[in-house]
Amino acid sequence: MAYVAARGGEQAIAAAEELHTTLNGPLSAVLVQSIERHLPYLVDRVMGEGSLYAPDLAALALAQTGGDLYEAVLLLRAYRSTQPRITYALPVRQSELRTVRRISAAFKDIPGGQILGPSLDYSHRLLRLDVLDDALSIEDRKEEPPALSIERCSMLNAPLPAVADWQRENGLLAPLPDRDPCDPSALPDVTREPISFPAPRAHRLQSLARADTGGVLALGYASMRGYGMSHPTVNELRLGYAEVTLRHPVTGVAFSAGRVRVSQAEIVDTGAGAPGDAPLRLGFTATIGWNEVKTIAGAMLDLEMSAPNPHPAHQEEFVLYHTEPVESSGFCIHYKLPHYVTFGSALDNLRKAAKTGETL
Amino acid sequence: MTLADLAHPRQDYSYGFLDAFARRELRRRILKAIAIPGYQVPYASRELPIARGWGTGGLQATLSVVGPQDVVKVIDQGADDSVNAANLRRFIARMTGVETTTDTTKATIIQSRHRIPEERMDKGQLLVLQVPDPEPLRHVQPDSSQAREMHADADYAQMWLSLYEQLVRFGRFMQGASYPVIVNGRYLMSPSPIPRWDTPALHQSAHLTILSAGREKRLYAVPPYTDVRPIEFSDVFFQVEDQAGRVCTLTGAGQKYMDELPQPSGESRFRISDTGYVEKLLKMAQGESTKIGPTYYDDAGQFWMPGVIK
């Protein structure tokens, strides 16, 4: 291979990578397994924004980047680019989710009941300093407590009806459109075609599912604090497991390829709509992995984006472009790249400009 | 039997990194872009192992057209040896095994950020320019749907209005790099942040230029022998950066696009930004044999094609 190593640049890159590795310690399978097992919410966040359900790869990405979230998400997304899409899974109804946690703020009790599930919501946020005292004995410990397994969740096998279904039956929400069961492969796929605006609903929900948690929170919080048009209530928040059901390409027989952690939030807007419309409007966000903040803020943004004349920061194009984690973080750090040529070109003008009035 | 038994054995990465479907889609979009010069074709830009905004658009274009016979040159700010250029070249070579070069005349594909080489590109060569923002209307119309409508209507009055305003306030056009051009008399196009010095090189060029923005998911092209005209008035003209009086400290040459190097004394020294060209000038000076192609600007600073720069 006639590969020309231009002077300077390549040695510098090698040295920089080596230094990074030295500072962050060696990679090992044990480290990756440990991340996957003990930091499930972090792994979920990387999988959600990386839009690839692969806990081992997400853990590897975290280990490889020393926990730099944006870098880890990029690693996963880049890996994803190498993978052909073989098939589309069958749709999952929310009543069929294996639910481990389910909250409605709209009603005291709901059909199927409220399930607190695994949560730190009502825990005291006190640092467990005593744990540090054990630091020396970690090496000796052989038995680790088992990680969360699906069998430990009591409600797993009871299918739970959606709160929204009850509201639809009672005329509080607009009925679902009367359509044939959808063909998943016919849905617009934001990873296979670029988004353009106004976006198809599928593109909007897919973009929210992949969106940067912090970005969605910032824009969603602006809506909650009063820049928004809607009056939100958490209709239903769910964490659970979804069955990934595929059809065999030859026999057409449906079979399960496994279960994935998913979360979803439905927010209702109680602000009165146009006369004749249903009293409530529904906003929705779902993502792979368990991520409550993103789904709640995302569902509020979904409502905002659908409202007539939303605040500029809640317009669809604004929200979806600016919460893309890989694009926004990549562009942000690209300013570190040399810009000698553009800077020199601007300087050429500035030196010659007759500065008459005020600057624009 | 498990899924693992059914799956192919793991093969880490395929030729050109992207999966075959993605490469095919990109080639189709490129053909469309060539068919409609200057028109921004949306494409499903894939994430690459390079951060977004670091040339992923150019890289996808290169990876989707590169073949075993190609010879690839990668430059950033005109330099082959900058860390960013080195990194992209390293990646292309790693994923395709293709031959690389720093010699403009020997390359079949040149991927570049912010520059066009000083030596004239020729028939059969491909220039891939990395584009941060494909939308030349962005600063007059930030909303992309409305900007699209303006392109459809060829409604570019606001661009000339901003030229008018610049003349009124500063006595000259103030756009530095990315000077907007009209392609084939129809579409307003951002030539990517190349300096104005390089803009005329796109006009009636023998080579094909593909411009690709990975983050913004748009690509566009200037086919060979296509009109590319910078926006200007009929009585006030587009001007390139003035290189007069600047002498390259490495080669003693002038009238090429220079990097300015501030000196502690308060003065500036200059160096030709195209390092591949500098390399050849130095070889020549040392009496080694090398072939320097014709350049876009001669030693008097005249552009090779008369009438392009007024």
Add this chain to the structure above:
Amino acid sequence: MLRPYGIRYDMTPTYFDPPRLTADRPLLTAWGLRKTYGRVTAVSGVDLEVYPGETLGIVGESGSGKSTVLRMLNLEEPANAGDYRLNLAAYAGENLLGLDRYRRRELRVTQIGIVYQQPHMGLRMRVSSGGNVAERLIMAGERSFATLRTAARDSLAESEFPLDRLDDPPRLLSGGMQQRVQLAKAIAMRPALLLLDEPTTGLDVSIQALVLDTLLRLRRERRIATVVVSHDLGVIRTLADRVLVMRGGQVVEHGLADQVLDDPQHPYTQQLVHAKL
């Protein structure tokens, strides 16, 4: 006097009234104009005609639909029904409400000028005043900086704008001056039709009088067909030859300005005139 800048226009500017017989076809004819917003009917079945050189006033309280009519005539607000024609060679026999957006834009650039009550609707507040006027010519295809500069200056002079502020953006100007920039922009292409939407509302009385003087002079010197909308009967009396009185989206009375304002027939017009007194 303005030069035509080599751009097509259909009315020859002149300082003499031609014999009535040569001008007796209306420039603007509209009938059955109708506009609804959801269940609200803003304009229902308005007919109007304007002759070359004539000024038609439309009066009515806010919500009467008068501004909607003006926006429909400017083709910026699509009508639900109606027929709208301008007696211009390039658009002969065409209902302008059915133009595609390319020709609509061309017509609006070359043949219709408008002055809004709110300057920000008609101007780019951060672009120089000269640039605001020049934009019209740029849109029509003019690409000579010298021509643009001269045309902007001439047109601003015509609307009695202080030329030492030529390069100041409207956001730094007073209300009266902003209206003069709008006016200069509106007449820059020597349009056949001039639309004025409450052109002096919100200005100090003394400034208002000066702007009205300018409008009167222009009316005298250029024979532009003009439609002026105002709730201010004083403005209408000063500018208009004929008057339409609108209420609830309909025309309730029309006639010569003096006749309608001095001897109103419809109870609503009577009320309007008395309220003014």
